[in-house]
Amino acid sequence: MREHVFDQAVALELQAHGSFSGHTSPAYANMVGPFGGISAAQMMNAVLLHPQRLGEPVSLTVNFAAALDPGPFSIVARPARTNRSTQHWTIELFQQGETVMIGTAFTALRRETWSVDEEAMPECPAPEQVPLGQGPIPMEWIKRYEMRPIAGAMPKVWDGSGDTSLTRLWMRDNPPRPLDFVSLTALSDVFFPRVFVRRATLVPIGTVTMTVYFHADSAQLQACGEGYLLGQAQAQAFRNGYFDQTSQLWSQAGVLLVTTHQVVYYKE
Amino acid sequence: MREHVFDQAVALELQAHGSFSGHTSPAYANMVGPFGGISAAQMMNAVLLHPQRLGEPVSLTVNFAAALDPGPFSIVARPARTNRSTQHWTIELFQQGETVMIGTAFTALRRETWSVDEEAMPECPAPEQVPLGQGPIPMEWIKRYEMRPIAGAMPKVWDGSGDTSLTRLWMRDNPPRPLDFVSLTALSDVFFPRVFVRRATLVPIGTVTMTVYFHADSAQLQACGEGYLLGQAQAQAFRNGYFDQTSQLWSQAGVLLVTTHQVVYYKE
Numbered sequence: 001m002r003e004h005v006f007d008q009a010v011a012l013e014l015q016a017h018g019s020f021s022g023h024t025s026p027a028y029a030n031m032v033g034p035f036g037g038i039s040a041a042q043m044m045n046a047v048l049l050h051p052q053r054l055g056e057p058v059s060l061t062v063n064f065a066a067a068l069d070p071g072p073f074s075i076v077a078r079p080a081r082t083n084r085s086t087q088h089w090t091i092e093l094f095q096q097g098e099t100v101m102i103g104t105a106f107t108a109l110r111r112e113t114w115s116v117d118e119e120a121m122p123e124c125p126a127p128e129q130v131p132l133g134q135g136p137i138p139m140e141w142i143k144r145y146e147m148r149p150i151a152g153a154m155p156k157v158w159d160g161s162g163d164t165s166l167t168r169l170w171m172r173d174n175p176p177r178p179l180d181f182v183s184l185t186a187l188s189d190v191f192f193p194r195v196f197v198r199r200a201t202l203v204p205i206g207t208v209t210m211t212v213y214f215h216a217d218s219a220q221l222q223a224c225g226e227g228y229l230l231g232q233a234q235a236q237a238f239r240n241g242y243f244d245q246t247s248q249l250w251s252q253a254g255v256l257l258v259t260t261h262q263v264v265y266y267k268e
Numbered sequence: 269m270r271e272h273v274f275d276q277a278v279a280l281e282l283q284a285h286g287s288f289s290g291h292t293s294p295a296y297a298n299m300v301g302p303f304g305g306i307s308a309a310q311m312m313n314a315v316l317l318h319p320q321r322l323g324e325p326v327s328l329t330v331n332f333a334a335a336l337d338p339g340p341f342s343i344v345a346r347p348a349r350t351n352r353s354t355q356h357w358t359i360e361l362f363q364q365g366e367t368v369m370i371g372t373a374f375t376a377l378r379r380e381t382w383s384v385d386e387e388a389m390p391e392c393p394a395p396e397q398v399p400l401g402q403g404p405i406p407m408e409w410i411k412r413y414e415m416r417p418i419a420g421a422m423p424k425v426w427d428g429s430g431d432t433s434l435t436r437l438w439m440r441d442n443p444p445r446p447l448d449f450v451s452l453t454a455l456s457d458v459f460f461p462r463v464f465v466r467r468a469t470l471v472p473i474g475t476v477t478m479t480v481y482f483h484a485d486s487a488q489l490q491a492c493g494e495g496y497l498l499g500q501a502q503a504q505a506f507r508n509g510y511f512d513q514t515s516q517l518w519s520q521a522g523v524l525l526v527t528t529h530q531v532v533y534y535k536e
Contacts, residue, residue, distance in 0.1 A: 090360075102357075106331055112508055119504035208354070236386055239383045248504065259529075
């Protein structure tokens with residue numbers, strides 16, 4: 001069986017000195033450099049593949065310090081502190097000896113406790129009832145995702161007419177692929193820039209930092225299989241060159257899998 | 269004039285080899301170790317005081333990897349990548365050679381652009397009309413903040429009766445102190461644990477990671493002076509030992525200064 005294009009893209013090889021080597025993937029190319037979600041997924045994968053890892057991911061923060069050049073890179077993941085059932089990680093991605101990404105992660109052995117989802121999944125039509133989105137921008141990575149926008153799709157007319165940045169969509173890998181922590185990291189970044197939706201105006205943008213909180217464990221992810229996720233994203237503030245985005249990803253069954261946040265640079 | 273207790277607590281001294289030395293503050297003591305907000309503020313301060321810093325803080329993420337022991341600590345802040353108008357930082361706090369906190373920060377020279385606050389300040393009674401909160405837990409750090417809860421105060425009866433984790437309160441330093449990035453970092457962490465509010469049940473808790481997005485620049489902070497901030501916090505999911513908290517801090521004039529998120533461990 002041929003390996004899924006996502007698995008090819010996030011593949012890392014452990015080097016003798018303990019770092020990982022990887023390669024940017026043309027299949028996930030963005031306007032400049034790769035899709036941020038795939039780079040964040042590579043950072044997550046370095047922790048997941050680390051021989052000293054304890055537990056499963058609970059949080060990940062990555063900063064996009066510079067544009068990745070097409071080609072090879074190396075990632076150093078370091079368990080900075082290991083406790084009895086938790087572990088704190090620093091992660092750094094290098095190209096030609098220069099830092100291109102930095103990050104931290106937190107992994108833990110989880111125990112069953114009292115639990116409740118306070119943020120309920122909004123009522124939405126079923127994925128089969130929602131047509132595929134038609135992105136006007138033919139970036140390669142967008143073809144790697146099946147997106148069915150329910151509200152706040154990419155504007156069709158750039159006339160400055162937006163009044164909210166809220167987006168809701170059904171989404172999954174294309175072709176479908178069983179969900180895991182690595183693909184969920186990438187899926188947390190598929191939302192079009194909020195400033196496009198809010199302003200119906202195209203301006204240069206770039207994510208500078210992104211945080212993912214994993215509420216689900218691997219059993220809950222496995223239960224999702226190749227199903228759709230409902231994604232919701234909204235900005236809280238646009239101010240002098242930077243806006244934030246706060247997002248939720250639910251399984252089709254309504255389990256809140258991830259809450260995620262990012263800060264995005266915008267020009268003008 | 270006597271130095272404000274907050275400035276004493278976050279004071280750092282630059283060492284010959286480039287790291288900073290600091291000391292935990294009994295004035296901001298929590299149940300075990302210091303108030304997390306003061307530790308996060310110390311991490312932020314190490315970046316702000318760094319001789320190579322470019323621009324103002326846009327984001328900060330800190331992980332609480334272990335409990336700080338009362339006493340001295342050192343912080344290493346490193347500009348991992350410096351671009352033309354942006355800078356990405358790694359930050360690490362040590363005690364006795366062991367990592368106790370890790371973090372990253374992003375600073376930038378901001379330019380004036382189209383801006384809008386999408387998340388409007390909720391309508392609330394004026395601070396003068398809201399009585400002071402009466403915390404049942406006599407932790408030292410709580411005395412360093414003036415808190416006037418509007419909704420979702422600390423439960424008075426622990427009977428498991430909660431049904432939402434939403435809290436709104438007016439807050440500022442006690443005694444009042446002009447707002448800056450360091451005090452705003454600490455203020456981002458004053459909210460009582462969401463699990464107490466939601467469950468009306470006391471369980472052991474501890475923040476493991478916290479991210480602060482600064483939407484305001486120093487001029488906007490200066491305009492706040494010693495005024496109150498409106499803080500709002502809510503959890504989105506409580507699941508198997510960890511819950512998230514998503515929060516907003518507005519100036520009394522209604523400017524969204526900060527959006528902030530954290531993951532908190534809870535037992536049972």
